[in-house]
Amino acid sequence: DIQMTQSPSTLSASVGDRVTITCRASQSISRWLAWYQQKPGKAPKVLIYDASTLESGVPSRFSGSGSGTEFTLTISSLRPDDFATYYCQQYNSYSPYSFGQGTKLEIK
Amino acid sequence: QVQLVQSGAEVRKPGASVKVSCKASGYSFTDYYVHWVRQAPGQGLEWMGWISPNSGVTNQAQRFQGRVTMTRDTSIGTVYMELSSLSSDDTAVYFCARDGEPSGNHYWFDPWGQGTLVTVSS
Numbered sequence: 001d002i003q004m005t006q007s008p009s010t011l012s013a014s015v016g017d018r019v020t021i022t023c024r025a026s027q028s029i030s031r032w033l034a035w036y037q038q039k040p041g042k043a044p045k046v047l048i049y050d051a052s053t054l055e056s057g058v059p060s061r062f063s064g065s066g067s068g069t070e071f072t073l074t075i076s077s078l079r080p081d082d083f084a085t086y087y088c089q090q091y092n093s094y095s096p097y098s099f100g101q102g103t104k105l106e107i108k
Numbered sequence: 109q110v111q112l113v114q115s116g117a118e119v120r121k122p123g124a125s126v127k128v129s130c131k132a133s134g135y136s137f138t139d140y141y142v143h144w145v146r147q148a149p150g151q152g153l154e155w156m157g158w159i160s161p162n163s164g165v166t167n168q169a170q171r172f173q174g175r176v177t178m179t180r181d182t183s184i185g186t187v188y189m190e191l192s193s194l195s196s197d198d199t200a201v202y203f204c205a206r207d208g209e210p211s212g213n214h215y216w217f218d219p220w221g222q223g224t225l226v227t228v229s230s
C-alpha cells in the first residue's frame with residue numbers, strides 16, 4: 001500500500017502569509033494527487049487534482065506542484081476563510097486509495 | 109447541480125450492522141464510480157472502497173473485506189454501504205464521494221455527500 005505523509009501536522013500563520021504544505025508518497029504516484037480542504041463538521045472539498053490542476057471555482061491563491069513522490073500545496077496570501085484542515089490523497093493505485101494524515105492550518 | 113445526499117445519523121450496539129444510503133442527483137448515475145470514506149472523531153480520512161453503479165462491481169480496502177457490503181439501486185440513483193460486526197472503533201462519520209471524472213479510471217473525489225455519523229455504543 002502507498003503511504004502518504006504530510007508535513008507539518010499543524011501550521012500557525014497569519015492573514016496575508018504565504019504558506020506551503022508538503023505531501024510525500026512512499027512510492028511514485030506520477031501526478032495522481034489531489035488536495036482537499038475540510039472545515040469542522042463539513043465534507044472535504046477538492047482544491048487541486050492531478051497535482052496542479054485548480055478545481056473550477058477555487059481561488060487562484062491556491063496552487064499545487066510536484067510529481068513522483070513529493071508534492072506541495074501553496075496558498076499565496078492567506079484569507080480568514082482558509083483556516084481549515086488540508087489533506088492530500090493519492091489515486092495512483094487502483095486499490096487502495098490513501099490520504100495523508102492532514103495539516104491543520106491555524107490562526108497565529 | 110451535482111449532489112450526493114446521505115441518510116441520517118445512526119446509533120447501533122456493538123455486534124450490530126448499519127446501512128447508510130447515498131442518493132445521487134444532477135448527473136448520469138451509472139457513469140461515475142462512488143466511494144465510501146470514513147472519519148473517526150478528530151482523526152483523518154480513511155478510504156473504505158468503491159462501487160460501480162453501472163455494473164455493481166465493488167472493491168474494498170483489505171481491512172474492511174468481509175465486513176462491508178456496497179450495493180446500488182439504479183432505479184432511484186442510490187448507493188448503499190452496509191458495515192457489519194460493529195465495534196466502538198467504527199464510530200465515525202461516513203462519507204460517500206463520487207469520482208471526479210466518468211469511466212471508472214482512477215480519479216479524485218468530487219463531490220462528497222454531507223456525511224453520516226454512525227455511533228456504536230452499548
